[in-house]
Amino acid sequence: xxxxxxxxxxxxxxxxxxxxxxxxxxxxxxxxxxxxxxxxxxxxxxxxxxxxxxxxxxxxxxxxxxxxxxxxxxxxxxxxxxxxxxxxxxxxxxxxxxxxxxxxxxxxxxxxxxxxxxxxxxxxxxxxxxxxxxxxxxxxxxxxxxxxxxxxxxxxxxxxxxxxxxxxxxxxxxxxxxxxxxxxxxxxxxxxxxxxxxxxxxxxxxxxxxxxxxxxxxxxxxxxxxxxxxxxxxxxxxxxxxxxxxxxxxxxxxxxxxxxxxxxxxxxxxxxxxxxxxxxxxxxxxxxxxxxxxxxxxxxxxxxxxxxxxxxxxxxxxxxxxxxxxxxxxxxxxxxxxxxxxxxxxxxxxxxxxxxxxxxxxxxxxxxxxxxxxxxxxxxxxxxxxxxxxxxxxxxxxxxxxxxxxxxxxxxxxxxxxxxxxxxxxxxxxxxxxxxxxxxxxxxxxxxxxxxxxxxxxxxxxxx
Numbered sequence: 001x002x003x004x005x006x007x008x009x010x011x012x013x014x015x016x017x018x019x020x021x022x023x024x025x026x027x028x029x030x031x032x033x034x035x036x037x038x039x040x041x042x043x044x045x046x047x048x049x050x051x052x053x054x055x056x057x058x059x060x061x062x063x064x065x066x067x068x069x070x071x072x073x074x075x076x077x078x079x080x081x082x083x084x085x086x087x088x089x090x091x092x093x094x095x096x097x098x099x100x101x102x103x104x105x106x107x108x109x110x111x112x113x114x115x116x117x118x119x120x121x122x123x124x125x126x127x128x129x130x131x132x133x134x135x136x137x138x139x140x141x142x143x144x145x146x147x148x149x150x151x152x153x154x155x156x157x158x159x160x161x162x163x164x165x166x167x168x169x170x171x172x173x174x175x176x177x178x179x180x181x182x183x184x185x186x187x188x189x190x191x192x193x194x195x196x197x198x199x200x201x202x203x204x205x206x207x208x209x210x211x212x213x214x215x216x217x218x219x220x221x222x223x224x225x226x227x228x229x230x231x232x233x234x235x236x237x238x239x240x241x242x243x244x245x246x247x248x249x250x251x252x253x254x255x256x257x258x259x260x261x262x263x264x265x266x267x268x269x270x271x272x273x274x275x276x277x278x279x280x281x282x283x284x285x286x287x288x289x290x291x292x293x294x295x296x297x298x299x300x301x302x303x304x305x306x307x308x309x310x311x312x313x314x315x316x317x318x319x320x321x322x323x324x325x326x327x328x329x330x331x332x333x334x335x336x337x338x339x340x341x342x343x344x345x346x347x348x349x350x351x352x353x354x355x356x357x358x359x360x361x362x363x364x365x366x367x368x369x370x371x372x373x374x375x376x377x378x379x380x381x382x383x384x385x386x387x388x389x390x391x392x393x394x395x396x397x398x399x400x401x402x403x404x405x406x407x408x409x410x411x412x413x414x415x416x417x418x419x420x421x422x423x424x425x426x427x428x429x430x431x432x433x434x435x436x437x438x439x440x441x442x443x444x445x446x447x448x449x450x451x452x453x454x455x456x457x458x459x460x461x462x463x464x
Contacts, residue, residue, distance in 0.1 A: 004201070005031065006038045006040065006200050006201045007032045007037065007200065007201070007204060008039070008195070008203070009041055009068075009070075010042040010044050013044075013051045014050040016246065016253075016254075017055075017058055017062050017252065017253050018245070018250035019236070019250065019253060019266075020206075020236040020244035022066065022068070023233065023236060023274065026267065027204045027231075029068045029070075031292060031294065032071070033292075034290070034291075034293065038071040039069075040072045041075070042073055042074065042075045042198070043077065044077050045076055045078050046078060046185070056074070058252065058254060065257050066253070066263045067285070077190050077194065083197065084185040087193050088189075091148075091222065094222075096148065096149050097146050098149055099127065099144035100123075100126070100127040100144055101136075107123075122174040125175060127144075143181035145180055146178050146179035147175040147176065147177055148189070148215075148219055150173050151170045152171060153171075156168050156170060156218055158217060158230055159229075160210075160230050161229060161295075162232050162297045162298075163207070163299070173218070176189075176215050187212075188212055189219060192220055192223070195227075195228060196223060201229065202229045202230075204294075205231075205233065206232065207232040207235060209232065234298060234299060235301045236274070236303075237303045239305065259357060260328075260332060260359030260361070261313050262313055262316045262328070264316055265309075265312050265316035267288060268282060268283060268284075268285075269309045269313075271283075275297050276298070277291045282312065311356070313356055313357060314355065314356040317352055317355065317358070318352055322345040325352065325361070326347075329348055329358050329361050329362050329365055330344060332359055333362050333369065336366065340365065340369050343368060343450055351364040351442065354441075354442070367438075368450060372436060374434065375437075378439055382439055383433065383434065383464075384430075386426065387422075387463075388463050390420040391427070391431065391460055393419060393420065394413065394416040394431065395457055395460040397412040398412055398456060401453075404452075406448075406449040424444075431448070432444055434460055434462060434463060435455075435459050
């Protein structure tokens, strides 16, 4: 009988979420969608000092903006403490966990002796119960930790969907602390109980977790459960080759939203940071979900390249229907206190090939709905004694046009150029500068045709 695929994303809310984090949500979400399964959001908020509700909100907002929607959750580990204590009690009863009364000072001394002897620092099993072993007297006033009774013989192995066969000798693993002196459970224990209770079938996460996996597999088996399939994703590096992280300057996902990136473009780009479908560079969300599998996950670290992301975003912008693109640009304009009108889709059509983000497109569009302030140096360069008479003559011809269309505007330009013996750039560049604040832009007749006649005449009059 086939088991329904169930995946999860389990972030810690200890800061803003960046694109490296989001890739660890994207792949399990895509795998669940591709297999008709379930995707669960779990918030690992047991770090009370660093976890914040604000960080949780940003995680949820970022996923919602990208359309990475969970089928279940968010679930919060802090709300599951009673369940963790129940399982800890079961493990104590079964002998798979035990109380350890070794103090911090004793542990530090043990570590110092091991390091002096060039040994790997590890717990030495002082309080581990064994047949025929006499344990030390329980010290007064010491709250014990709970340790997992890790197997000492054999090895723990798994077939990683990215790394292949991985095997670790149990002798390399000491007895992990699974509950602190105050009774709060630790990360590796909580993860196993959560994955077990939530029936997770596939854990797709960063390879910084690979050292936790053998410990978690042994805890699964101690609880009588088979572990899920693991897929450990290679690291995402920044432009300097360091791990992409908040500490190294990675931006919050919400910043990409504010900077004018499209959710589908970000999905497309993130998907290619560690997975491929042949040579396909640009694809839709629907294609990605149809194609995604674990077999084509990469094994090598990948480098985040914002220049490539901008290129991908530009391709998605150009493919977007103008009405949808205009709605996104309208949001950017409204953020600047600018209200557009029915001309906006046509303006987007005219300028979108010059833009990589909706912010850039809004910069062009703003010239049609708010006043412009051309650069003074550009004005001095283009609006001069040669161009001013031609601009004035053109203004008169535009004022007299029977209809305000690009062909009619083009005809007015042709006549003005002929009368003043000028080539097109000598007139078009100062006119564009006055009309939209930029000397280099699409065809000047198309640029002016999207303006109202009154606005064009008023702005050309500023040439003096």
